[in-house]
Amino acid sequence: MQMLFGRRVKYVKSKTIKVNYLSRVEGEGSLYIKIKENSVTDVKFKIFEPPRFFEAFLRGRSFDEAPDITSRICGICPVAYQMSSVHAMENAFGIKINEQIRALRRLLYCGEWIESHALHVYMLHAPDFLGYDDAIQLAKDYPDIVQQGLQLKKIGNEIVTLLGGREIHPINVRVGGFYKVPAKRQLLELAEKLKKTRDTAFQTVKWVSTFTFPDFEEDYEFVSISHPDEYPFNEGDLISNKGLNISIDKYENLFVEEHVSHSNALHSYLKGHDPYLVGPLARYNLNYDKLSPLAHEAAKIAGLTKGCFNPFKSIIVRSIELVYACDESIRIIENYEMPDKPAVDVHPRAGIGYGCTEAPRGILYHRYNIDDNGMILNAKIVPPTSQNQKRIEKDLWNFVPGHLNLENDKLTWHCEQLVRNYDPCISCATHFLKFEIDRS
């Protein structure tokens, strides 16, 4: 047993790679890989984050509490939970929101993508490529770059704060729209800042594309939302590059969750398919044509084409999405006209509602059964990280055999990095312990 970066790494003849507490991810997880005579015999991406049972205590709560309650599943991507839940409720009640409210939701989501992606690119992921333990160490040698990342993140937070009231667990989202909508003048001030931020995002793509990427590609099945006219956020069908094309209300017919002993998050799989991947890489590959011209230009400069199958390059894709989110925010602001009312009228009725939106880390599915009084009878929530768990393990199975020549500490670091490619949000993933109470 030897200490490496303060964590225990075990060296034995039949090698075991163990990382007891994965760092630079959100939440509590660990990694266990067993290697016997040059082949991998076991891989476990363990999640020991304690379960919090959201789906259980949503029962008996009112439909209008869902956006506030579910946002508490994740402090990094609360907007995603609010978006999936309000869309699901509106779906259940047959509500159509108007064009401007739709645009503001998209803007709010852009803010979350910018905040979350900037955090991951600069503070959680880049240090891996440059050999630093963290962004604070990185800042000692590259203060300007880290400062640039922080400013990028700050603009994302400013969008969320203006539209949502505060950056973490925003308070302004409701079923039907918002409690209050901003005046155009307030947004225009943001647009000016966003133009500078867009340049920073573009520089970010250039910067991360100079990193050295391990040579590793997989034949992924990418799953994302697809919208006929735009890069996906709130609406669309679910598609994959291997033949999936369904409306979101069919999700549970094809996607199944499995309870495994080593994880407090359910593993999600697609019936009859290999483990699939959700998140920036999937969105990018399936919706490349919908990116803005500037995002295309950034991709071209980074040497990335439409098909990117190297998960380590997700940092480039995330940066391209940063460019897109800035671009899209500016476009939305320029076209914005303040609506007369901040929300459309909501009349709850009994039914089932489905919502699936693109959280920074990939598709986030919500389903609610509602009674006549608007009370939640039961809820199902499937976050992106629980969907990526199996795929993360498969990446490790396939990556390690080709890299056994690496020193143990280096191999361990690469494996951690491989997990971080997915920007896993373990706090999210753990609320899904299936909680079906059979009352029959």
Place this chain on the structure above:
Amino acid sequence: MSQKRKPKLAVWKFASCDGCQLSLLDCEDELLAIAGEIEIANFPEASRAVIKGPYDVSLVEGSITTPHDAERIHQVRRSSKFLITIGACATAGGIQALRNFKDVKEFISVVYAVPEYIETLNKSTPISDHVSVDFELRGCPINKLQLVEVLSAFLNARKPNIPPYSVCIECKRRATVCVMVAHGTPCLGPVTQAGCGAICPSYNRGCYGCFGPKETPNTSSLGDHWNKLSVDNDGIIRAFRGFNAYADAFRKESEIREK
């Protein structure tokens, strides 16, 4: 005098959403300055590096919900000079404390596909139920400026300036018209501790209690007033059973109304 050494900070996570510790990384303008004054010695969300304890200040996020965590918090206490809990989970048990009001036995026996895979306690409890705590910083999420204030207070051996009065004071200060008096919107502001900056009323909605009970809250009177605003008893119970459901004053009010 020994040479001045940077104080060591550790950040610990229990059952939570990560949002409160993210507040530290959300201090975009202050983060590098903070890192210049203190040594971030143990902060897994941000760094691979771990510097051994003891630590001068530990920030603890999350509530205690598993037997393992009930043990782990004692280790954290032993290795920390000051232990500060941050956020509604750590100070009141969080939203996951809603399980505390249910018949847990029934809950657990029916629950999972494979229940034996799961280790969980019947209740979600605040850190102060398990170890002594030097300061509790409220909020769901905490206010990052209050976090900076508390950290600098402890590092300078003074009392943190965190007022225990109600959200109403903040509303008055920012000249927000009272949503309850003027519009009849149910609001928990009169019984909720300040700290958020009275955001909700400024967005035309009532406060929903993120910062937990203020000092000496009159919850029953507020509940009666909500009745007059046509909120039924179940609605009032749900309002008190939010992110600070297990904080004493809110818990008692909801239990009284349940009888």
